[in-house]
Amino acid sequence: MTKESPTIGVLALQGAVREHAAALRSAGAAVEMVKWPGQLAGIDGLIIPGGESTTIGKLMVKYGFIQTIRDFAASGRPVYGSCAGLIAVAKKITEGSDPWLELMDIEARRNAFGRQQESFEAELDIPVLGATFTGIFIRAPWIEIAGPGVDVLAEFDGHKIMAREKNILVTAFHPELTNDTRIHEYFLSMINERTQ
Amino acid sequence: MAEEGTLRVKTGLAEMLKGGVIMDVTNAEQAKIAEDAGAVAVMALERVPSDIRAAGGVARMADPAIIENIMKTVSVPVMAKARIGHFAEARILESLGVDYIDESEVLTPADENNHINKWDYKVPFVCGARNLGEALRRIGEGAAMIRTKGEAGTGNVVEAVRHMRTITNEMRGLTVLGEEELMTAAKNMGAPFDLVRSVAKTGKLPVVNFAAGGIATPADAALMMMLGVDGVFVGSGIFKSTDPSSMAKSIVEATTHFNDAALVAKVSKGIGDPMRGMEISEIDEKDLLQTRGW
Numbered sequence: 001m002t003k004e005s006p007t008i009g010v011l012a013l014q015g016a017v018r019e020h021a022a023a024l025r026s027a028g029a030a031v032e033m034v035k036w037p038g039q040l041a042g043i044d045g046l047i048i049p050g051g052e053s054t055t056i057g058k059l060m061v062k063y064g065f066i067q068t069i070r071d072f073a074a075s076g077r078p079v080y081g082s083c084a085g086l087i088a089v090a091k092k093i094t095e096g097s098d099p100w101l102e103l104m105d106i107e108a109r110r111n112a113f114g115r116q117q118e119s120f121e122a123e124l125d126i127p128v129l130g131a132t133f134t135g136i137f138i139r140a141p142w143i144e145i146a147g148p149g150v151d152v153l154a155e156f157d158g159h160k161i162m163a164r165e166k167n168i169l170v171t172a173f174h175p176e177l178t179n180d181t182r183i184h185e186y187f188l189s190m191i192n193e194r195t196q
Numbered sequence: 197m198a199e200e201g202t203l204r205v206k207t208g209l210a211e212m213l214k215g216g217v218i219m220d221v222t223n224a225e226q227a228k229i230a231e232d233a234g235a236v237a238v239m240a241l242e243r244v245p246s247d248i249r250a251a252g253g254v255a256r257m258a259d260p261a262i263i264e265n266i267m268k269t270v271s272v273p274v275m276a277k278a279r280i281g282h283f284a285e286a287r288i289l290e291s292l293g294v295d296y297i298d299e300s301e302v303l304t305p306a307d308e309n310n311h312i313n314k315w316d317y318k319v320p321f322v323c324g325a326r327n328l329g330e331a332l333r334r335i336g337e338g339a340a341m342i343r344t345k346g347e348a349g350t351g352n353v354v355e356a357v358r359h360m361r362t363i364t365n366e367m368r369g370l371t372v373l374g375e376e377e378l379m380t381a382a383k384n385m386g387a388p389f390d391l392v393r394s395v396a397k398t399g400k401l402p403v404v405n406f407a408a409g410g411i412a413t414p415a416d417a418a419l420m421m422m423l424g425v426d427g428v429f430v431g432s433g434i435f436k437s438t439d440p441s442s443m444a445k446s447i448v449e450a451t452t453h454f455n456d457a458a459l460v461a462k463v464s465k466g467i468g469d470p471m472r473g474m475e476i477s478e479i480d481e482k483d484l485l486q487t488r489g490w
Contacts, residue, residue: 012215013452014214014215015212017215035452035456050212051215051216052236052272054271055216055234055236059452062449083212096271111271116209116294116295116296116319117200117290117293118200119200119209120198120200120202120205122197136208174208
């Protein structure tokens with residue numbers, strides 16, 4: 001089944017929801033704000049946005065999202081987590097709480113780059129985009145350990161900050177806070193890979 | 197090359213807090229309760245606003261030891277309040293490594309004429325506003341986030357509603373003005389021209405806007421969200437209720453699902469009594485907190 005314009009859900013429990021929605025729309029996708037697990041049935045891909053990971057995690061548990069999102073990912077449909085979303089999909093969290101979704105074979109370190117005053121922006125070299133990309137890192141995590149099946153797509157300062165394992169994509173930074181939609185376009189291309 | 201403390205990084209944290217609840221806490225135990233209830237951040241202060249109101253005297257920045265203890269205890273962002281114009285308190289808070297500073301009318305102002313030059317800091321600031329002119333003046337001084345002032349410590353949402361409606365109406369008003377009318381608008385509201393122009397074009401503030409001041413129940417939080425705020429601060433409303441943990445969790449859910457009245461009804465059940473409220477007209481004008489700052 002191929003569709004002209006895919007519908008991407010943005011998990012709308014808390015965080016930078018509308019920025020992801022805007023970036024997806026300008027990249028040519030239809031957007032659904034996902035507030036309940038039942039909505040996952042009608043979407044082609046899911047974004048777990050940046051926000052406060054403990055808040056998003058608690059609400060995912062409370063509303064029954066954990067198993068639904070695992071089933072969604074197991075069906076092969078793509079999931080993209082940025083910042084808090086990276087933490088949400090990780091198999092393990094370094095020195096911290098229990099993991100949430102365990103979709104990706106990575107260990108995530110929360111607030112790895114420091115507190116807000118250490119938050120920064122930097123030009124990143126991202127070979128899959130074929131050029132540099134401005135990364136905005138806010139109390140950002142990094143990938144402490146990536147499993148053998150994980151493709152590390154970008155590093156900064158020796159730390160893994162963008163990666164993909166099959167249909168799961170993560171960034172430690174926030175492309176939705178820039179006007180640059182190339183990472184959202186890359187995510188949309190993951191849907192096309194699946195339907196081809 | 198990494199660049200820290202940029203405007204995008206400062207406003208970006210506020211973007212990440214959207215749809216969430218920021219809770220006032222006075223010690224590490226309360227901070228833990230707030231975090232466990234799903235707060236997106238905590239605000240460290242010496243006394244919650246209703247106690248400040250009751251105690252009178254001068255209200256100042258919290259003890260750095262308490263702030264550090266809270267920072268050690270929770271993983272969510274920690275904000276702290278500095279007095280209006282008290283740039284030494286702000287520097288102290290910055291040196292402690294807090295994630296956001298609230299230049300707050302809840303504390304006793306240190307300068308009746310000037311707010312802090314917030315551009316000069318790596319740490320971002322949130323400031324209160326009663327109307328659009330005040331919001332834009334604070335943004336002009338470098339605030340990376342705005343909140344309504346409301347009337348803190350009253351458990352009465354009426355002033356927060358007034359401030360949010362005022363800001364929304366004034367923004368809407370700007371969008372229908374001709375370019376030649378914008379300078380007059382800027383003059384009349386005492387706001388920087390470039391910011392007035394930007395609001396006239398986009399119809400919204402260039403930074404995130406939260407509700408604060410008098411929010412005491414899940415329904416209050418839902419009301420403010422429906423009026424268009426990006427998230428809510430709850431001050432005395434949590435720890436002056438009879439069951440803080442339940443109240444905190446319910447306000448978090450009501451903020452996420454503000455449009456779902458059945459859910460807000462469900463989470464409003466069996467959560468103890470909210471803080472006792474105060475009628476604003478019974479407060480002496482000189483005791484109003486919202487008139488501090490300009």
